[in-house]
Amino acid sequence: xxxxxxxxxxxxxxxxxxxxxxxxxxxxxxxxxxxxxxxxxxxxxxxxxxxxxxxxxxxxxxxxxxxxxxxxxxxxxxxxxxxxxxxxxxxxxxxxxxxxxxxxxxxxxxxxxxxxxxxxxxxxxxxxxxxxxxxxxxxxxxxxxxxxxxxxxxxxxxxxxxxxxxxxxxxxxxxxxxxxxxxxxxxxxxxxxxxxxxxxxxxxxxxxxxxxxxxxxxxxxxxxxxxxxxxxxxxxxxxxxxxxxxxxxxxxxxxxxxxxxxxxxxxxxxxxxxxxxxxxxxxxxxxxxxxxxxxxxxxxxxxxxxxxxxxxxxxxxxxxxxxxxxxxxxxxxxxxxxxxxxxxxxxxxxxxxxxxxxxxxxxxxxxxxxxxxxxxxxxxxxxxxxxxxxxxxxxxxxxxxxxxxxxxxxxxxxxxxxxxxxxxxxxxxxxxxxxxxx
Numbered sequence: 001x002x003x004x005x006x007x008x009x010x011x012x013x014x015x016x017x018x019x020x021x022x023x024x025x026x027x028x029x030x031x032x033x034x035x036x037x038x039x040x041x042x043x044x045x046x047x048x049x050x051x052x053x054x055x056x057x058x059x060x061x062x063x064x065x066x067x068x069x070x071x072x073x074x075x076x077x078x079x080x081x082x083x084x085x086x087x088x089x090x091x092x093x094x095x096x097x098x099x100x101x102x103x104x105x106x107x108x109x110x111x112x113x114x115x116x117x118x119x120x121x122x123x124x125x126x127x128x129x130x131x132x133x134x135x136x137x138x139x140x141x142x143x144x145x146x147x148x149x150x151x152x153x154x155x156x157x158x159x160x161x162x163x164x165x166x167x168x169x170x171x172x173x174x175x176x177x178x179x180x181x182x183x184x185x186x187x188x189x190x191x192x193x194x195x196x197x198x199x200x201x202x203x204x205x206x207x208x209x210x211x212x213x214x215x216x217x218x219x220x221x222x223x224x225x226x227x228x229x230x231x232x233x234x235x236x237x238x239x240x241x242x243x244x245x246x247x248x249x250x251x252x253x254x255x256x257x258x259x260x261x262x263x264x265x266x267x268x269x270x271x272x273x274x275x276x277x278x279x280x281x282x283x284x285x286x287x288x289x290x291x292x293x294x295x296x297x298x299x300x301x302x303x304x305x306x307x308x309x310x311x312x313x314x315x316x317x318x319x320x321x322x323x324x325x326x327x328x329x330x331x332x333x334x335x336x337x338x339x340x341x342x343x344x345x346x347x348x349x350x351x352x353x354x355x356x357x358x359x360x361x362x363x364x365x366x367x368x369x370x371x372x373x374x375x376x377x378x379x380x381x382x383x384x385x386x387x388x389x390x391x392x393x394x395x396x397x398x399x400x401x402x403x404x405x406x407x408x409x410x411x412x413x414x415x416x417x418x419x420x421x422x423x424x425x426x427x428x429x430x431x432x433x434x435x436x437x438x
Contacts, residue, residue, distance in 0.1 A: 017302075019398060020309055023353055027313050028053070031320040049316065056315015057308050063358050064307040066272060068300040070162065071403070073275035074117025075296035076231075076289075078125055080282050084230035087122070091129035097140050100130045101213035102206060104149040109202050112153020113160030115271065119153030120400065121299070124407035126150060131408075140218030147408040148418035149209050151401060154394040155426055156205075157357075158387035159198035162271050163189055164358035165365065165387055169379075171269075175362070180369050180379045187380040194384055197433055201426055208425045212418065231292045233284040240289040244280025247273060299403045306399065313353050314363050323350075323363060336375040340385050340438040341431065343368055347389025348427070355399040357390045381438055388430050395423040 028049055035045035077083060090107070094100035104127050112119025127143075127150030134141035157163065166188040168174050174182070188194060251274055283289040317323045326346070334342040347364065354360040364386065372382040394400055396419060398412050405412065 017306065020306055024053075024309060024313055027316045027322075027353060031316045031322055034320055034322055034325065049320070052316045052319040053312040054315070055319060057312045059314060060307050060311040060356070060359050063356065063362075064303060066269070066358070067307070067356060068297070068303050069272050070115065070275065071117040071120070071300050071303065072293055072296035073272070073279050074115055074119075075121045075299045075403070076279050076292040077118055077275070077282065078121040079230050079292060079295060081230045081232035084125075087126050087129055091126065091133045094130065094134070095137075095139065096213075097134065097142060097145075097216060097218070098210055098213040100134060100141070101145060101149050101209040104130055104146050105152050105206055105209040108150050108153045109156050109205065112155075112157045113198070115162045115275065116154065116157035116160070117162070118275075119157060120151075120403055121407075123150030123153050124404040127404075128408045142213075142216045142218060143408060144410050144414045145209075145212055145216050145418050147404060147410045147415055148422060150408070151395065151404055151415075151419065152205050152209075152422065154400050155391055155422065156198055156201055158391040159189065159194050159201075159384075161189065163387055164356075165361035165390070166383055167271065168358060168361065169365075169383060176366060176369055179366070179373070183380050183383065188383055188387075191380065191384070193381065193437060196437070197384070197388065197430065200433065201429060204425050204429045205422060208422060212421065229295065231283070231288060231295070233282065234288050237285050237287075240280040240286045241284040244277045244282075247277030247280065251277065299406070302399070302402045307356070307359075310354055310356065310359060314359065317353070318363050323367060336377065339371065339375055339377065340382065340434050343371075343382060344385050344389040344430065344434050347386045348393045349389075351390050351393040352397060355394070355397045357387070360390055361386065385434060385438060388434070392423060392426050392430060395419040395426070 031049045031052065032042075032045045035048055036042070040048065090103070094103050104123070107126055108119060108123035110119075111122040124147070127146040131141045131143045131146050158165070166183075166185060169176060169180065169183045170185050170188070172182055251270070279292070280289055283292055347360070347368075350360055350364055354363060365383075368382055368386055369379055371377075372379055396416070401412065401415065404410075405415070
């Protein structure tokens with residue numbers, strides 16, 4: 001019984017919520033030390049830090065809802081029966097682990113570039129399907145490696161169509177408009193720099209996954225994991241279908257005849273609107289749509305619970321001036337030549353404290369853009385550098401892996417070594433490319 005309690009305790013410590021609490025405590029200590037350095041007493045520093053944390057706790061409510069909607073709609077599309085059937089057929093294609101890792105990696109990253117929530121769920125479901133298919137045919141498999149391949153969408157997503165920070169600065173009225181203006185996505189997501197960076201990163205991950213697949217040990221067991229329930233369009237009414245068509249027509253008319261037409265219309269809310277309409281059209285009836293969304297919303301529970309704590313961390317580092325101090329330090333030691341690399345590294349580091357790309361941009365974006373202004377660097381390129389730093393450490397940040405772990409049944413401790421290899425390969429590649437091209 002004692003050993004069982006110790007194992008449960010260790011599992012809790014190394015779980016996403018355990019790591020989140022640890023990050024909160026570390027941030028508290030850093031802020032308290034900063035307050036003490038400013039001349040405050042312990043009796044002033046601690047209440048002040050607690051006030052910073054409380055003030056930021058609910059600052060991410062709007063963004064929390066946006067992220068929940070993206071993930072819920074992505075999940076609903078992933079379990080749509082026709083899509084589910086296509087995934088099952090595709091899962092039968094690879095005849096060995098090498099081809100399996102290549103296929104899972106490719107489909108996951110493609111899905112992640114379309115939408116991070118869609119890619120996260122597709123990667124989890126497909127990696128599990130491929131593992132089960134290999135085991136059923138008596139072939140060597142590795143569920144942890146395949147799960148890591150199924151997580152790669154989160155390492156490329158910020159260069160894709162749901163890039164929250166890049167979409168936010170393309171939206172008129174965004175919080176930094178007075179400072180940097182509106183930066184359309186043809187200067188960021190669809191720029192030649194991003195196509196080179198993201199395309200090359202995909203090739204690196206494909207190569208690494210194939211190498212690990214070749215030298216990986218096998219596993220003939222099917223994991224004890226969450227049952228997958230595909231849902232089909234059914235019911236007599238077609239209310240959802242017509243509402244969805246209406247939403248898609250609104251999007252189309254706005255993109256063609258709206259005040260801001262073309263690529264400039266694409267923003268985070270635009271993507272959510274598109275997902276909403278598409279999901280409604282796919283499921284046709286209101287009953288099927290609600291059933292699918294009910295399943296999708298279950299996968300957002302951890303976002304709902306944990307995002308306020310990340311808001312608290314944001315409140316600590318923003319209200320205390322901690323991030324400004326770190327940014328000033330980086331600016332002083334980097335200079336114009338090295339700042340893009342330092343910005344990439346700082347973005348990667350801050351992602352451990354604020355795993356949401358949009359939430360992190362809200363905190364770090366103003367400082368990066370102000371520094372870019374001082375050093376006369378391109379706002380668009382610095383936004384891309386931020387995006388690459390934010391996405392690459394997702395491979396070591398357990399928060400976004402929650403749906404993957406639930407669906408595949410693998411543990412964080414077994415998943416992490418494979419994610420670490422992918423992280424090192426991607427981190428080295430991006431560092432070299434930023435040094436050469438930015």
